[in-house]
Amino acid sequence: MSTKNGYTPADTAHILNEALPYIRRFHGSTIVVKYGGNAMVDEGLKESFARDVVLMKLVGMNPVIVHGGGPQIGKTLEEMGRKTEFIAGMRVTDADTMEVVEMVLGGHVNKEIVRLINRHGGKAVGLSGKDGGLIRARKLQVTRESPEADAPEIIDVGLVGEVESIHPEVVETLDTGDFIPIIAPIGVGPEGETFNINADLVAGRLAQELAAEKLVLLTDVPGILDSGGGLLTGLDPEQVNGYISDGTIAGGMLPKVRCCLDAVGGGVQSAHIIDGRVDHALLLEVFTDAGVGTLIRGTAGRTQK
Ligand SMILES: Nc1ncnc2c1ncn2[C@@H]1O[C@H](COP(=O)(O)OP(=O)(O)O)[C@@H](O)[C@H]1O
Numbered sequence: 325m326s327t328k329n330g331y332t333p334a335d336t337a338h339i340l341n342e343a344l345p346y347i348r349r350f351h352g353s354t355i356v357v358k359y360g361g362n363a364m365v366d367e368g369l370k371e372s373f374a375r376d377v378v379l380m381k382l383v384g385m386n387p388v389i390v391h392g393g394g395p396q397i398g399k400t401l402e403e404m405g406r407k408t409e410f411i412a413g414m415r416v417t418d419a420d421t422m423e424v425v426e427m428v429l430g431g432h433v434n435k436e437i438v439r440l441i442n443r444h445g446g447k448a449v450g451l452s453g454k455d456g457g458l459i460r461a462r463k464l465q466v467t468r469e470s471p472e473a474d475a476p477e478i479i480d481v482g483l484v485g486e487v488e489s490i491h492p493e494v495v496e497t498l499d500t501g502d503f504i505p506i507i508a509p510i511g512v513g514p515e516g517e518t519f520n521i522n523a524d525l526v527a528g529r530l531a532q533e534l535a536a537e538k539l540v541l542l543t544d545v546p547g548i549l550d551s552g553g554g555l556l557t558g559l560d561p562e563q564v565n566g567y568i569s570d571g572t573i574a575g576g577m578l579p580k581v582r583c584c585l586d587a588v589g590g591g592v593q594s595a596h597i598i599d600g601r602v603d604h605a606l607l608l609e610v611f612t613d614a615g616v617g618t619l620i621r622g623t624a625g626r627t628q629k
């Protein structure tokens with residue numbers, strides 16, 4: 325006998341049973357999820373992401389969502405006829421661009437995620453790093469090595485920030501209520517300046533400050549791939565550093581794995597890079613034995629997922 329979805333009752337019982345130890349183990353734990361702009365393009369996937377987050381909250385976990393929105397910022401700038409440039413993976417951000425970044429991240433993208441989660445029965449609250457003084461930032465120094473110059477060249481990327489400190493009280497207060505914090509990666513500088521911060525960097529630091537159980541980064545590749553394109557399912561920091569040194573890990577994956585290394589080095593039990601294009605990727609990662617994507621565990625961490 326099979327049900328409407330093609331599973332037998334035994335299949336369904338098996339699936340629910342498999343989730344039980346994870347529900348028990350992660351009850352009361354904080355799980356920081358970075359939801360990248362590239363993972364946010366398909367309406368069906370956005371709905372299933374929202375349902376996964378609501379389920380996590382309803383079974384007693386504390387999901388904290390940090391979102392990106394790079395492609396959405398790029399599209400808006402293009403519609404306005406403005407050019408955009410990336411240096412070392414960071415968007416060069418002048419004052420006019422910062423206004424657009426804040427409008428798109430803090431306005432459109434943030435409120436879209438809040439709307440989706442609330443539509444599926446959650447109580448999401450949208451924040452940026454400005455709210456409750458959550459993210460104190462400083463200007464990011466970007467340098468470029470060149471064979472001609474003796475010293476690395478310092479490049480001014482404008483109002484691009486890095487996290488100086490996190491003041492998590494507002495997130496903790498929301499977590500102890502039934503709320504789900506949705507955070508746009510914008511920080512405030514010492515003079516009250518607004519800084520544009522890479523969302524991976526915010527998620528990594530926040531996971532450390534909240535002593536999260538897991539950091540999960542959703543992206544648009546299956547995880548960390550080896551030089552033959554095969555998925556690396558489990559890595560420790562030493563192996564990750566090896567793949568960085570031999571150039572297997574490069575480009576946009578570099579800031580991601582560095583955040584993961586910082587997070588697991590800073591007490592987060594495990595960091596995961598997973599494919600946001602897979603339906604219910606988050607659910608599969610948190611509630612099943614196999615998980616999905618790449619797991620990076622701390623040296624002293626557990627060997628299981
Ligand atoms: N070893 C690797 N495994 C997977 N992706 C890699 C690797 N090295 C470099 N990359 C690149 O990193 C990209 C992911 O980073 P990025 O595009 O910045 O993600 P996001 O937009 O989700 O923040 C991949 O699309 C891929 O081009």
Ligand SMILES: CC(=O)N[C@@H](CCC(=O)OP(=O)(O)O)C(=O)O
Pocket residue numbers: 359360361362391392393394395397413414415425484485509520521522523524
């Ligand atoms: C400084 C910097 O580059 N900030 C990013 C912030 C958004 C982001 O990180 O979005 P994704 O995660 O979707 O790439 C930007 O302006 O695109």
